[in-house]
Amino acid sequence: MSRRESINIGLVGMGIIGSEVVKILGEKSDFLSKQVGTPLVLKMAADIDESKREALGDSSIFTTDARAILESPDIDIVIELIGGEIPAKDYIQQAIQHGKHVVTANKEVISKHGPELFSLANEHKVGLLYEASVGGGIPLIGPLKRNLQINNISAIYAIINGTTNYILTRMEKEGLEFSTALKEAQDLGYAEADPSSDIEGFDAAYKIAILATIVFHTDIRPEDVYHEGISRIASQDFRYAKELGYAIKLLAIAKREVPTVQVRVHPVFIPDDMLLAKVDGVFNAVQVEGDLSGKVIFYGRGAGAEPTANVVVADAIHLAQNINLGLSVKPELPLDVPKIIKPIEEIESRYYIRMTIADQPGVLAQITKILGQHSISISSAIQKETDRTSQSAEIVIMTHPAQEQEMQQASGQIEKLDVVKEISNLIRVEG
């Protein structure tokens, strides 16, 4: 074991997070070198945008050719922050093949290709760390893999998309409609011009696939995750939720019911006294339920340059400490629990149903008859907001636990009733 003169980092991708990494490595240089025991040096930095060169103290380390970093014999740790699947996945793969340790914040690559990349890293005896890929600045993957590893985890309930949580919070607190809240989030930079990855639940699906893989020791990929977005939620859903004692959140849920697992992302009603119901704005929170630990919650900033860059650099420090101490890397554990995904149709849930009906006698009887035929019983119903002009009324039904498939069929039949104008929303209830 011989101490290196320095541990050298190559950064690929100088966007918002990458630029913050450059800043931290510069500003905290003395502190970081002390933590590592050896100078930690940003040796090369790549971006396709030539203008990023100016962000570097020493512009000579800049390159537009990422491959120069992946193949450089001088680089010990590659930090990949370009995001997206292509070419990031190839870059990570090549870095590993060239014997580099890798740190990434790339949820898409890890969720789609993680198991293959971990095997490759094990083979090349390098580390591949990805704490920043889920939950931004919240320590999550480390604690799950290390401190909670001996638990049988039965469930994860996670608010892991800050954009949608911001929108839902604004709708709840200010009575905004979805489109207004989305526009506001876009103006503030919390939502992208094309917001579909956040709004439709893709982003949360990547993240819950990563977490579920870790805690269930099962190879869960994004295509195993059922997902629905939040665009159908209207301001009156929040009014009813409040009246009924619930909050509305976009939750990423992973549950194990041996031998099956279910992994899904969709809006849910949760009781307003659950801590997750108090997680507002761009904050994220992940609730984990273990057989020994009981309920554990991790809360913090799920996005943003500083929180995310912070855990990226912490991962790099961890690897640098290992390199410097001559330690090899602890391999990822095998994913040896067979994958049996429970399809969404087979789950059991309680439901909130909001519909517009004709304001005339006997309508509720027709609806409850259909529900009864599908073994769905009602726990409560509210009828409100009769519209005299159209002679229609809005009705909200909360059910007892029912089969998803039955609920979907019943919902289809109810919508065909002459006296039902529309089923405006159907939202699952958890907790």
Next chain:
Amino acid sequence: MSRRESINIGLVGMGIIGSEVVKILGEKSDFLSKQVGTPLVLKMAADIDESKREALGDSSIFTTDARAILESPDIDIVIELIGGEIPAKDYIQQAIQHGKHVVTANKEVISKHGPELFSLANEHKVGLLYEASVGGGIPLIGPLKRNLQINNISAIYAIINGTTNYILTRMEKEGLEFSTALKEAQDLGYAEADPSSDIEGFDAAYKIAILATIVFHTDIRPEDVYHEGISRIASQDFRYAKELGYAIKLLAIAKREVPTVQVRVHPVFIPDDMLLAKVDGVFNAVQVEGDLSGKVIFYGRGAGAEPTANVVVADAIHLAQNINLGLSVKPELPLDVPKIIKPIEEIESRYYIRMTIADQPGVLAQITKILGQHSISISSAIQKETDRTSQSAEIVIMTHPAQEQEMQQASGQIEKLDVVKEISNLIRVEG
């Protein structure tokens, strides 16, 4: 690097947590061995109570002589769970000197002697892990040391004593008086027959000393921690708190204002919309504020056999994985930030003051005059509950930020006024 045939554990202390460790090592044996890559074997177990022998599957591994374990060449990892300072500290020391890795849940030993023991462990190239010493089953020390290590942490606000949080929750929700809630906690096994370690804040002081040492890189010991207990809090304090929009919690607080640190445990008023205000019953929560991460909160079961044993075994697994992979141990980082403790008299805080006064004109004027002389201004005041018989009234004052020393002096002078019967409570306000 050669794989061992087995990694052998010696357990010292078979109390509630120790017995749960025995159970987990037995019931999860296959899973744990898979995680480690080699069988993990409970090779010896010691307790001074001979009857504990019966709790072991193989009673031949039992001994009443802990030293037999500390000195045994067959033992790789010693788990110390006897608690208390003596003889636990000597046991840990001897185990390290005999080249054993050590896992402990002992907050008293780590807070009082941690730095010396870590140095000794570094010298002998063994690990000394203590995740269970703070926050029971909540991953805390690992994430702080690993994932949040590059942050400048400015503050920790922690609910880290489940007994007092249970009592305060019962007082708040049910309107119980302190003595009734304490009795209930004792009946339920949440408080000990002699509850002073919890009630007076000693337990929380040990724990916050450990956390502050880690995040401030400064050698903080229990004697550096100012602490007050909860026994003066009365049911009417909760009524006023509710009216004013606050919750009452026993908080352990560590703050850095370069170059000083302040570390203290006492009851506080916190705004009832803070997440910490929602942490009820025996649950614990630790809020950390970092320059990069922003606010991060860890929440879970701070005590109890299963949650605590869970992180003890996770620490043992971590060490066993390292041993099995031929890795050496990452040493604790040096505590190289000089210790300059800010005495409690020098802190600045807002205050809640509840007092009983004579129900006559001009009293408030006399009180505010004294406060004014000490540069303390009032943000709100409520007068209530006039007792016609005694012609006394209860008054509550909330102040703007003031110097603790000034507040203490003012309080002393106010109490000497003829028109003031008593200052019933003086509680700091945070958040």
